[in-house]
Amino acid sequence: MADVKGASYRERERSITIDIAGDEPIIGTDVATGADLEPEHELMTINLGPHHPATHGVLRLLTTIEGETVTDIKPIIGYVHTGIEKSCEDQQYWKAITFVERMDYLSYYFNAAAFCMAVETLLEEEVPTRAQYLRVIHMELNRIASHLFWIATAALDIGAVTMLWWGCRDRDMVLDLFEMSSGQRLHTRYFQVGGVFEDIPPGFERKTREFIEAMPARLDQYAALLDRNEIWLRRNKGTGIVAVEQLLELGVTGPLLRAAGNPWDLRKAMPYSCYEDFDFRIPVGTVGDNYDRYRVRLAEVRESLTIVEQALDGLPEGPWITSNRKVALPPRHELATSMEALIHHFKLVTEGFRVPPGEAYVPIESPRGELGCFVVADGSAKPARVHMRDPSFVNLQALAPMGEGGLLADFIASIAMLDPILGGIDR
């Protein structure tokens, strides 16, 4: 494809205009026209990433800088593209859950939930209330874990190594809970089409309440460490500001949009999965700088804690997965006595369930914004198309307006505050 902007990024990559020898005046060349630039307009094109801890994965940023000021940013992605969407087309619906979980690897419960809800929409399958509550508990715990890992790595980018240990230490408590309920710490595959895999075990509630008890004090510790930290404030206050109108044009959702003052949250606006039962607030920022993004995310952790607590308090009794044997496996003990259960089990495990033809788009609020799953069914037991509208992929477009015109060091903070997950971007 012809590049109408002039220079392709391969050419831009070669446009490093620094003069190593040093005795000649430094004159850069404009790649598009070939003309010499004025010495004071000397630009340098550098690669940030793809292999660098501050790029949160394998994000490559072709950055043009003038002195310390960033003038242009081109994100180059695809380094961890593994074709998960394509692989899903070759899997039965219930096996594809395993694949979609591995997209955004910090919010696996959300990927699974979006996919399962899309398939449930196509099947018109009712999910029992207890399963909805269990989903909410796990999604909110996952949101906390994701934000904790974000604060750990974001602070590390700015030099606060303590925060890395603290964030990972507290995230470990959430992973322990996941291990209790599903046996896995990451990529739990706990959500199923029609409900959840298993009821929560004895002791899960007590351990979760202990976590809810302990967490606010930990959040206060973070605040004490960071809120008045000189380096933290200098890097984050007033940097990376993008107007809320531009964010909306760029399709940005999630904490980034809320930090700019727009209280858009799908959990409140278009509730799914029983979120209308819970009383929680939407933290919003005022300025929309990196500091607001930090405060909004930490406030969201507190709100998630109250949601988990309310869901534990109001957890209804009942089944945790649909009783429709065409979709969900029969209980194990029935296999010994019931021929029908055995047939259902065999059909589900070998062929899977068929989904009537149609297409559905189901969006949910992930820790990074609107995570939408679009599923096209063709009537067979395998999806014809699975597409994830990953919030990191869309939000990444806001990186250039966040960084341009600012200092390179502030730009590193902006990458961290954008919270891109490359597994979700590249899929």
Added chain:
Amino acid sequence: MDATGLELVAQRVRDGVGENSVVSTSFFRRQATLEVAPASVRDVLEHMRDRDEEPWEFLSSLHGCDYLPDEPRLGIHYQLLSMERLDRINVKTRVGVEEPVVPSVMDLYPTANHQEREVYDMFGVVFEGHPDMRRILMPEDYEGHPQRRDFPIGGEPVLFTYNEKKLPNWYG
């Protein structure tokens, strides 16, 4: 949005853009879909964003899919969202693989930038008017559009150090 509301939207689009702009409407599983002619996608979305009495100001997602063996094969979906009315509508259009060209909506919704590039990359749909129409996820020298249904899964050799010079299009 209900089925009646969808018909009203479709009628307003027909009045505002042209009689042939709307191909069909469908209301499936409580989700409204408006299928439009590929050439008028941009006009329809411009109408729905700016001139419709119920404006859709936010493009939440844009994705492609392949309806093989149905014709026309490729579908492009625009998931529109109204944050005020808390409503969604799916505008979709279908093009054949022989001439997969639709107008770009990037000037209306700048968020379409990455997403149109992804659809181009995966399905080979060219968005006319997009300022930077090149691959985004696959390597730039990749051949074919892997999300098409007739593109096989697997069969592509895995790149290792020992075979990287032997594989075509990878090295040098």
